[in-house]
Amino acid sequence: xxxxILRVFALVVKELLALLRDPAxxxxxIGPPIIQLIVFGYxxxxxxxxVPFVVYNQDQGQLSRELVARFAGAPSxxxxxxxxxxKTVEQSINNKSAxxxxxxxxxxxxxxERGRPAHVQIVLDGRDSNTAAxxxxxxxxxxxxxxxxxxxxHGMKPPPTVLLDRAWFNPNLDSRWFIVPGICGILTLxxxxxxxxxxxxxxxxxxxxxxxxxxxxxxxxxxxxKALPGFLVGTAEGTLIVLMAIFWFHVPFTGSLxxxxxxxxxxLFAAVGIGLMISSLAVTQQQGLLGVFLFMVPAIVLSGFxxxxxxxxxxxxxxxxxxxxxYFLIVLRGSFLEGGGVTLFWPQYWPLLTIGLISxxxxxxxxxxxxx
Amino acid sequence: MxxxxxxxxxxxxxxxxxxxxxxxxxxxxxxxxxMTALIGPDGAGKTTLLRLLAGILQxxxxxxxxxxxxxxxxxxxxxxxxxxxxxxxxxxxxxTVEENLTLFADLHNIPExxxxxxxxxxxxxxxxxxxxxxxxxxxxGGMKQKLGLACTLIHPPRVLLLDxxxxxxxxxxxxxxxxxxxQQVIREKxxxxxxxAYMDEAERCDHVLLLHEGEILAQGxxxxxxxxxxxxxxxxxxxxxxxxxxQSQVAxxxxxxxTVIQGDGLRIVMKKVEPPPLPADLAxxxxxxxxPARLEDAFVSLLVNRNPHHSIPLPxxxxxxxxxxxxxxxxxxxxxxxxxxxxxxxxxxxxKGEIYGLLGANxxxxxxxxxxxxxxxxxxSGTLRVAGADLRTGEASARARIGYVSQKFSLYGALSxxxxxxxxxxxxxxQNRRKRDRIGWALEELELKDYIAMNAADLPLGYKQRxxxxxxxxxxxxxxxxxxxxxxxxxxxxxxxxARVNALAQGGTTCLVTTHFMEEAEYCDRLVLxxxxxxxxxxxxxxxxxRVRHADQPNPTMEDAFISLIEEHERVSRRAS
Numbered sequence: 001x002x003x004x005i006l007r008v009f010a011l012v013v014k015e016l017l018a019l020l021r022d023p024a025x026x027x028x029x030i031g032p033p034i035i036q037l038i039v040f041g042y043x044x045x046x047x048x049x050x051v052p053f054v055v056y057n058q059d060q061g062q063l064s065r066e067l068v069a070r071f072a073g074a075p076s077x078x079x080x081x082x083x084x085x086x087k088t089v090e091q092s093i094n095n096k097s098a099x100x101x102x103x104x105x106x107x108x109x110x111x112x113e114r115g116r117p118a119h120v121q122i123v124l125d126g127r128d129s130n131t132a133a134x135x136x137x138x139x140x141x142x143x144x145x146x147x148x149x150x151x152x153x154h155g156m157k158p159p160p161t162v163l164l165d166r167a168w169f170n171p172n173l174d175s176r177w178f179i180v181p182g183i184c185g186i187l188t189l190x191x192x193x194x195x196x197x198x199x200x201x202x203x204x205x206x207x208x209x210x211x212x213x214x215x216x217x218x219x220x221x222x223x224x225x226k227a228l229p230g231f232l233v234g235t236a237e238g239t240l241i242v243l244m245a246i247f248w249f250h251v252p253f254t255g256s257l258x259x260x261x262x263x264x265x266x267x268l269f270a271a272v273g274i275g276l277m278i279s280s281l282a283v284t285q286q287q288g289l290l291g292v293f294l295f296m297v298p299a300i301v302l303s304g305f306x307x308x309x310x311x312x313x314x315x316x317x318x319x320x321x322x323x324x325x326x327y328f329l330i331v332l333r334g335s336f337l338e339g340g341g342v343t344l345f346w347p348q349y350w351p352l353l354t355i356g357l358i359s360x361x362x363x364x365x366x367x368x369x370x371x372x
Numbered sequence: 373m374x375x376x377x378x379x380x381x382x383x384x385x386x387x388x389x390x391x392x393x394x395x396x397x398x399x400x401x402x403x404x405x406x407m408t409a410l411i412g413p414d415g416a417g418k419t420t421l422l423r424l425l426a427g428i429l430q431x432x433x434x435x436x437x438x439x440x441x442x443x444x445x446x447x448x449x450x451x452x453x454x455x456x457x458x459x460x461x462x463x464x465x466x467x468t469v470e471e472n473l474t475l476f477a478d479l480h481n482i483p484e485x486x487x488x489x490x491x492x493x494x495x496x497x498x499x500x501x502x503x504x505x506x507x508x509x510x511x512x513g514g515m516k517q518k519l520g521l522a523c524t525l526i527h528p529p530r531v532l533l534l535d536x537x538x539x540x541x542x543x544x545x546x547x548x549x550x551x552x553x554x555q556q557v558i559r560e561k562x563x564x565x566x567x568x569a570y571m572d573e574a575e576r577c578d579h580v581l582l583l584h585e586g587e588i589l590a591q592g593x594x595x596x597x598x599x600x601x602x603x604x605x606x607x608x609x610x611x612x613x614x615x616x617x618x619q620s621q622v623a624x625x626x627x628x629x630x631t632v633i634q635g636d637g638l639r640i641v642m643k644k645v646e647p648p649p650l651p652a653d654l655a656x657x658x659x660x661x662x663x664p665a666r667l668e669d670a671f672v673s674l675l676v677n678r679n680p681h682h683s684i685p686l687p688x689x690x691x692x693x694x695x696x697x698x699x700x701x702x703x704x705x706x707x708x709x710x711x712x713x714x715x716x717x718x719x720x721x722x723x724k725g726e727i728y729g730l731l732g733a734n735x736x737x738x739x740x741x742x743x744x745x746x747x748x749x750x751x752x753s754g755t756l757r758v759a760g761a762d763l764r765t766g767e768a769s770a771r772a773r774i775g776y777v778s779q780k781f782s783l784y785g786a787l788s789x790x791x792x793x794x795x796x797x798x799x800x801x802x803q804n805r806r807k808r809d810r811i812g813w814a815l816e817e818l819e820l821k822d823y824i825a826m827n828a829a830d831l832p833l834g835y836k837q838r839x840x841x842x843x844x845x846x847x848x849x850x851x852x853x854x855x856x857x858x859x860x861x862x863x864x865x866x867x868x869x870x871a872r873v874n875a876l877a878q879g880g881t882t883c884l885v886t887t888h889f890m891e892e893a894e895y896c897d898r899l900v901l902x903x904x905x906x907x908x909x910x911x912x913x914x915x916x917x918x919r920v921r922h923a924d925q926p927n928p929t930m931e932d933a934f935i936s937l938i939e940e941h942e943r944v945s946r947r948a949s
């Protein structure tokens with residue numbers, strides 16, 4: 001037994017030395033994740049600022065100018081220019097000089113003064129549907145404010161129901177709070193899967209894998225020696241990114257560290273299992289890399305990182321159940337924002353453990369089959 | 373003025389402390405229509421020189437003129453007129469023979485009307501005509517090399533630069549390649565510069581350049597280089613004892629530069645023009661006879677003079693008691709990859725303490741047989757016993773009895789010498805004191821002490837080979853598998869390596885070695901000669917050579933034996949079908 005432990009330990013030490021002594025792999029392990037975290041942390045935001053818009057105001061009245069002033073003054077919008085015909089409206093949207101055009105009809109002020117509903121047409125550039133939808137939301141809230149001001153000024157009867165919104169967990173709906181914990185999950189997955197997914201292929205290419213196979217080490221020990229470094233590197237990377245999220249991006253951490261780390265270990269179990277599966281299939285590092293990316297892209301898209309799983313078609317929602325990142329993102333966001341504890345996350349832990357167990361068994365079988 | 377003129381050429385790689393001089397102040401000239409061989413140990417700068425002449429590397433200092441073009445400035449104009457064949461020629465394995473030729477004709481803008489004649493000419497010359505429609509990946513090693521040469525000759529070039537074109541190729545293909553190259557020189561007045569590890573090839577050239585650590589150590593015609601060695605070479609024959617035991621005694625005598633086993637005899641190279649001072653009690657039946665010197669003698673003595681400290685280790689004088697027990701047994705072994713039979717009906721057995729060779733060209737099935745013996749690959753059928761067990765199906769612990777040095781000296785490049793040794797020691801279950809002792813032994817015995825902290829990837833090739841051997845010997849295995857351990861290694865390092873293997877065998881370790889160098893057969897106690905997955909012959913080197921001895925060929929070499937046996941084998945199989 002002691003000999004077994006020593007052998008596996010030697011393999012783990014060798015694996016870590018090979019990763020950390022080689023300047024190229026050391027750089028890959030440390031550089032890109034930090035750069036990605038900073039770039040994504042600052043760049044990936046759902047908030048819109050400075051939406052360029054044009055105004056085609058056919059109305060001569062005071063009220064239309066007031067409405068335009070509300071838009072021009074809002075931080076979300078930038079007034080590019082006033083236009084005087086429909087054709088220019090079209091052009092400015094087409095050539096992307098404006099994302100939005102506001103068309104105010106000739107009777108706008110008159111209608112309002114007579115207490116009749118007045119019409120404003122908003123034209124949005126739908127080529128980027130996400131941005132258009134967000135801009136529309138801003139437009140609605142500005143128009144609502146305008147209406148309320150009218151009610152107060154003119155002493156009209158207030159509308160029957162007023163909607164008051166209050167966001168829990170993220171009171172200002174700061175999208176960075178939502179995105180940065182998600183990036184923790186993606187980068188931890190990437191690093192741990194790269195470490196395990198390429199390590200066997202690298203040895204196959206160098207010929208050292210044969211050298212390992214002719215030693216008295218049974219395949220199970222080799223597999224274990226290859227899995228553990230993935231855990232260690234993944235835990236270190238995850239910790240680093242969580243610390244950066246808290247101390248650099250000031251995302252509040254309201255939950256329990258224990259719950260988060262149980263989640264991280266369950267997640268790494270699944271990630272390392274999938275990495276080993278890729279490893280047992282790939283003969284060259286190139287194939288390994290291809291395998292990692294074939295897995296990574298759908299794993300991110302289906303994880304709910306940027307688009308809610310609930311919005312996906314039912315069939316796709318079933319597929320997301322296979323995605324370990326899906327579960328870990330819930331643990332991450334729950335730990336950061338919801339203050340969730342171990343009991344809350346149990347429904348996330350066990351699927352991760354199941355995925356890990358199955359992929360480890362498959363990797364072991366494939367590994368043995370490849371050797372046979 | 374010569375076709376190739378090189379003046380004070382220097383080239384180094386890397387920066388700061390890792391800076392290495394590949395070529396130092398090299399000057400030479402090559403005449404039109406001549407054949408020049410570039411020889412020298414590994415890392416001497418042969419490949420760098422050829423790449424500089426092909427215009428794909430920039431020199432640091434010095435002038436290079438090829439066909440009157442100054443390099444690297446006129447590289448593009450020059451490249452249209454020369455043919456350069458790198459060590460691993462880039463054939464497109466998924467294209468057929470003809471498609472490969474067409475591709476290279478396109479790259480060189482050969483007009484459509486000239487192509488057919490040129491293709492026919494090249495295909496006749498290389499005897500690849502019947503394989504026009506075969507994919508390059510499906511060709512044998514020798515055929516691939518010939519196709520590579522045909523693609524290089526497509527334009528046709530006026531200067532031909534060949535980097536170890538014949539390494540790893542079977543003797544028949546090697547002869548064919550050589551005759552194609554010679555035809556080019558005679559018929560087309562092509563100027564040829566080729567690097568080679570085979571001294572017999574260099575001896576057939578007009579001019580030889582001996583490179584060593586980036587400098588030209590000697591140059592001239594082969595006879596110029598051999599001349600000072602005349603009278604230094606002797607052959608000691610009809611010894612009453614085994615040639616290897618004789619060698620270990622003679623090598624210790626003063627003024628002996630080099631000893632090589634040749635058949636039953638021993639070839640000796642002396643420092644001075646006098647026969648070796650054989651002690652009276654040495655059990656030899658006759659005095660040593662003077663024999664004509666050859667280029668290899670000059671090569672070895674020049675290099676030994678150059679680095680007297682880098683002497684060849686002496687094999688130990690005592691031989692362990694031989695044991696008749698067979699430690700490796702192979703019976704009617706087959707291995708198929710799809711329909712392709714890589715190993716067909718191979719049987720042999722190896723006794724304890726023997727040096728057993730598997731000889732054959734690349735693709736003969738040596739490595740496949742080896743991988744099956746080591747348990748890395750299952751056999752399709754047949755039985756295998758290594759130290760009484762089948763390593764594939766048996767207990768993992770049985771593998772502790774073998775050591776394996778793979779073809780590429782598989783080491784962890786990012787780990788230091790010490791870390792590599794320590795890793796393999798632990799994996800083989802060595803602990804504490806024994807581990808320390810064995811690492812100490814390896815550093816001492818294989819002279820790795822000065823490199824202890826260096827990364828394995830940065831070691832010179834010869835030291836990589838030593839470290840790989842050390843890692844495989846950590847646990848003192850009783851059987852050692854060595855897969856092509858001398859591939860790409862120069863004659864001096866090869867001697868050094870064989871002396872170590874010799875010492876191990878004398879100590880009772882059974883050594884199985886694969887090699888594609890036919891002359892290395894002499895180092896083996898017994899061997900199998902393989903071709904296309906089949907055993908051509910099995911026995912001691914003398915037995916195998918005597919099978920092809922006849923009036924026209926009174927003193928056949930192993931290469932002659934290989935060629936005769938293949939021809940005989942082909943006759944038999946043709947009659948059978």
